[in-house]
Amino acid sequence: MFEGIVAGLTTALTLQNLIMVVAGCLIGTFIGMLPGLGPMSIIAIMIPVAINVGDASAALIMLAGVYYGAIFGGSTSSILINAPGVAGTVATSFDGYPMAQKGMAGKALAIAAIASFSGGTIGAILLFGFAPMLATVALLFHSAEYFALMVVGLSAIAAFAGTGKVAKALLMTVVGLMMATVGESALFNAPRFTMGIQDLQSGFSFITLAMAMFALPEAFHMVLDPKRSGRGQDRGTDIKDLMITRKEAKSIAPVIGRQSLQGFLIGVMPGAGATIASFLGYAVERNIAKGEEQEEFGKGSIKGLAAPEAANNAACTGSFVPLLTLGIPGSGTTAILLGALIALNVAPGPRLMIDRPDIFWSVIVSMYLGNLILLILNLPLIPYIAKVLAVPRNYLIPFILFFTLMGSYIGQNNATELLILTGLGVCATIMRFADYPLAPLLIGFILGGMMENNFARAVNITDGVSFMWERPGTLILLILGVGLIILPAWRRRRAFARQRAGARRAGIADGD
């Protein structure tokens, strides 16, 4: 193995390959900032370029740079304008955007960059050490366990069920799950609930919904209430604001450690991927955070930002385990990379490590190198990227609107999508004024399709729902998921009751 790593390093560290990775990182970062062009589409777009390079290692190194660059670019638009372009960065915007609003955009970007870097690093170390072993574990996961994993992922909604909002958060989740059923039916993909509209045949698109739920209400709110946008525009762009204090570093270090490990393990499961990892990471960290810190989640908590970023990147690295060792692409991006590998005459699978150890290790080394170069390139760029927020409102808002429109247009090349986007955006703005949390809707939508498909498969295979308690893995995950949803509400209620009892004992009237 050691020889393999050395061989991989020597391949990756030639001048040509270093130029490739730098170019890839820059292209990825800038294109990734456009909502609608996630890592998957950018890699797909770059494949012809990569194949023209000819040399398999060089091409892969460039694609690795593009990949990490695109992930970072996606986090940037989530943090700065609340427009998550990829499902994996939705959880980033939960706390990243509030931080930017408080004038800490630079710091938020720096934390995102460092958390992703650490996630990638820990992921790469685990990949070095345990790839073959983990591959066998991944195969133990069946549709029943995947269904349970989605339920655990759904528990992230608990973070948005603040006092008096539990029912609203649940309603939004159900609406999201309903929207996920529009398009094609589970298992056999016949048109379902399309109301005869051709454009709905492929369902609501993720990017349209994400823009309508997050970016548009924010932009409309800024227009409706100009006082709102005054905050945080001119601050947060100085270099010194980027610095993470020792105290902050101490508080996010364990979060990054835990989430990198957890994210990696989730990433190893084919089909689960970065999105689930980021939601789960967010939910878990929120649950184990103490009192005050827990209140901070959703309002600009650095832990809430670091958790999904670390998990997301570690999961991306983890998804290379099934790709390289079994030849199974676990996510859309790895599926496209698999295509690129095959085009470059490399066939991933159990034999790759034995037949072509140089390629195997150079892929891993180059993925890591992409991650490292990205950090070196982007940290100095952050102050300039954060300046986006200093653009005057009259220009910023038209641009935000334009980018949301662009994002949903280029995904589908369909102008009807733009009308759907506008309509949903107006609805979302109204719901926001009525204090309905919008994130649960998106979480339900993202997880809904996968959940239904896996549940349907499991039920049809076992002829009933007995798998829920007969398969130990499923049972444990389900108990965990339900616990994560119920515990926070119960804890809050108990704290509230205790407070009331205390107040009564002290002879103070209830504060109604």
Place this chain on the structure above:
Amino acid sequence: MALDRWIALFFLIISLVYGYAAYNYPLLPFERGMVFLPNTQPMALSVLGVIIALVILFSPKPSGDDADMAGADLAQIRQFKFGRALGLVAAMVLYALLLRPVGFLTATSLFIAGSAAVLGERKFHILVPIALVTAVAIWYLVQETLGIYLRPWPWFVDG
């Protein structure tokens, strides 16, 4: 009735319509014998939706802080600039309708300049060049570099 209850009522109706559609979902012949049907989860969801919407509709008004907040919001809402927001929505709808016929470059520069004008920007000598440059730059990036087709010109120019 407060806004959040109107929304709950709206989703109650949506859930009922959705449930009706799910109940009458035309199953494929070979699907009928299966345990889990394509309309199993939708029916469950519609029941859940109805129950939760009813809970929101009939739960007592939240007391204390929340009620105060809602009051403050209402006063704030009266001062909102609805005209501008509606102008932007109209601009987005127009963009959606015009994008194909007039082409990407025209539609985009008009949209950016128009929506900035709606927001009160009057320095057209800066605004118009910025809108044009953006439109051309994005078009170049998306079509020429990335190879995603965006029709640049209006219908009468065969570009």
